Amino acid sequence: EVQLVESGGGLVQPGGSLRLSCAASGFTFSSYAMSWVRQAPGKGLEWVSAISGSGGSTYYADSVKGRFTISRDNSKNTLYLQMNSLRAEDTAVYYCAKQGVGELPEDAFDIWGQGTMVTVSS
């Protein structure tokens, strides 16, 4: 069964850091681009970042550029999101999502994790 399981969410103070993880199973992880998508409470979906299958190419939304870093460990079938300088507006459920085999984040998100909640508050 194809599955994505996020972890690492929690409560963090403004200016703090957090690292999210997404464990993948049931498919050849290294072949696929992956993304992080977030959803603030009661709001819509917002794409955050993407990474190619090899990990050699990364892409970011302007709202997180310079603060967040996406990475992957294909030997562990795990995707990461390092979040620094967190702000209240980063409060959201963070989903990891599987994309296609291309280098660019052009393909649809065909598999989603259950999400992990990040709350930025003092």
Place this chain on the structure above:
Amino acid sequence: QSALTQPASVSGSPGQSITISCTGTSSDVGGYNYVSWYQQHPGKAPKLMIYDVSNRPSGVSNRFSGSKSGNTASLTISGLQAEDEADYYCSSYTSSISVVFGGGTKLTVL
């Protein structure tokens, strides 16, 4: 990158058909055939319903269909059922090498 424009809400009776629009620009919806649609029930993760404008993933009912004209994509649900009541989001790849979502549409089955 501005969000794609969707109606905030649509409604229909069981058995009817509804269409949800998704308007962008020539830099996203109009420029690429990488438009997809997602269904999200309360408290659940989104589910892919349509990809590449008009393709259905395996397991998605053929009551769901997608199309595009110019800068506007559309999702049509025919033969509405109670279980279709959910939020629906469109998304598109953009010329900025990013992905943009629509604001979401709440579908109510009357």
